[in-house]
Amino acid sequence: xxxxxxxxxxxxxxxxxxxxxxxxxxxxFAGESGVKxxxxxxxxxxxxxxxxxxxxGVDPKQVxxxxxxxxxxxxxxxxxxxxxxxxxxxxxxxxLASGRTGVVIGSTLxxxxxxxxxxxxxxxxxxxxxxxxxxxxxxxGHSCAANVAQSLGITGRVMAPSxxxxxGCQAVGYAYEQIAFGxxxxxxxxxxxxxxxxxxxxxxxxxxxxxGFNQQPTESPRPFDQNRxxxxxxxxxxxxLLEKKSVAVARGATIxxxxxxxxxxxxxxxxxxxxxxxxxxxxRLALEDSGLDAEEIDYINAHATGTIQGDVAETEAIxxxxxxxxxxxxxxxxxxHTMAASGAIELAASIGMMLHSELVATRNLHQIxxxxxxxxxxxxxxxxEVTYVLKNNFAMGGINSTVILRSKTE
Amino acid sequence: MTEQEIIEKIDSSLAEEFELDRGDMTxxxxxxxxxxxxxxxxxxxxxxxxxxxxxxxxxxxxVRNIRTLGDIHRFVLEKVTGNS
Numbered sequence: 001x002x003x004x005x006x007x008x009x010x011x012x013x014x015x016x017x018x019x020x021x022x023x024x025x026x027x028x029f030a031g032e033s034g035v036k037x038x039x040x041x042x043x044x045x046x047x048x049x050x051x052x053x054x055x056x057g058v059d060p061k062q063v064x065x066x067x068x069x070x071x072x073x074x075x076x077x078x079x080x081x082x083x084x085x086x087x088x089x090x091x092x093x094x095x096l097a098s099g100r101t102g103v104v105i106g107s108t109l110x111x112x113x114x115x116x117x118x119x120x121x122x123x124x125x126x127x128x129x130x131x132x133x134x135x136x137x138x139x140x141g142h143s144c145a146a147n148v149a150q151s152l153g154i155t156g157r158v159m160a161p162s163x164x165x166x167x168g169c170q171a172v173g174y175a176y177e178q179i180a181f182g183x184x185x186x187x188x189x190x191x192x193x194x195x196x197x198x199x200x201x202x203x204x205x206x207x208x209x210x211x212g213f214n215q216q217p218t219e220s221p222r223p224f225d226q227n228r229x230x231x232x233x234x235x236x237x238x239x240x241l242l243e244k245k246s247v248a249v250a251r252g253a254t255i256x257x258x259x260x261x262x263x264x265x266x267x268x269x270x271x272x273x274x275x276x277x278x279x280x281x282x283x284r285l286a287l288e289d290s291g292l293d294a295e296e297i298d299y300i301n302a303h304a305t306g307t308i309q310g311d312v313a314e315t316e317a318i319x320x321x322x323x324x325x326x327x328x329x330x331x332x333x334x335x336x337h338t339m340a341a342s343g344a345i346e347l348a349a350s351i352g353m354m355l356h357s358e359l360v361a362t363r364n365l366h367q368i369x370x371x372x373x374x375x376x377x378x379x380x381x382x383x384x385e386v387t388y389v390l391k392n393n394f395a396m397g398g399i400n401s402t403v404i405l406r407s408k409t410e
Numbered sequence: 411m412t413e414q415e416i417i418e419k420i421d422s423s424l425a426e427e428f429e430l431d432r433g434d435m436t437x438x439x440x441x442x443x444x445x446x447x448x449x450x451x452x453x454x455x456x457x458x459x460x461x462x463x464x465x466x467x468x469x470x471x472x473v474r475n476i477r478t479l480g481d482i483h484r485f486v487l488e489k490v491t492g493n494s
Contacts, residue, residue: 061429065428066446066448129457129460129466130457131457132453132454133450133451133454134450
């Protein structure tokens, strides 16, 4: 249980389905796909997947050069999303440097694209003489968090959790705990990532990337579907502004939702293969933190990336938790897997569903895999008054995370 | 390469690297106060000039005394002329 109530007052989105909270909601309710055929992937030997959910239409030069020089694409996405979140919240500029505002934003890696460019040059003659000053700031592990704090003048705590696909969800959870414990009054939190073929290759080498739909990009990924064949990697950033509820209320902020529970656990059964029991335990711990019973959850936003094993394990865990009583959907069929951004983008989307009283169905789920049955799959969007949402993200490395949301409260 | 061609190469290289408005790039322009560069930029400025003119200047004391674009022009002209 929290010592301080924590609310969401701002949301920023840079995604394969638009560059604002409103655009994301509109695309998801319309059932659109952000997955595309990427011809450049044809040039990479051994890579079988040709699809990605890339961000289009973001000109990095809209960010002033002195801010941008230390940013790779992922930091640009995080910066733009952070600006959106602050603007939506009407967050007072003077609070940014108060020491009571922080940043918790993670990514899977530092910039692979920047690293690649450096090493291409380095391997010419193993010389460092051409190394630009901005290199380190783009490849360091806390690049997004540090760049957001630096560019916006935020002087409180800066953290950069890195837990692959669970990063964004963990970042929101850790920010929630910082505020709940009274250490910060507000935190920009979430995740960001930029697409690089290495990301897709990471999954392709384990036969976990989608390869059978290269000529029908929008038909994959297919969470929970019998014909699913793996993940499609994406990019973007999702940023939430969390605030101590009492402070947000006092300044008259519009409250979008409340964070009421969080858990993150380590599944030591395997570094790569998810265990349904460990997933169940994580969800149960998050529910305990929220003080809710499983029966009170109105909607579960699944991690479900469209992999063979992951979707089955999550189904088993959800079935054990709530049976077939609670609507479940995954947004990976729309967004692909935006990696470190996915947790925060999908939390934002879940808030959008609460605000619009409509649940978004799982895209490309046409024939439910019998191994994924026994839970209440959403195959059509559904009107619903939603008070409590349970959101999962699970990651390579055995990292599980769950956040519990409550709709905007009194 | 003529003196004017060298100056043009300097200015175009710096304009591209630091996204400078060529109209601001007068010889009198202070690289910090007028062109907005800072200490990190001067690290990259050396790399850009070394790349453009195929010389090594990082260790040269004179680099640290550069304040204006004209200082850069004179420094590079001296280096290039001296090397030629």
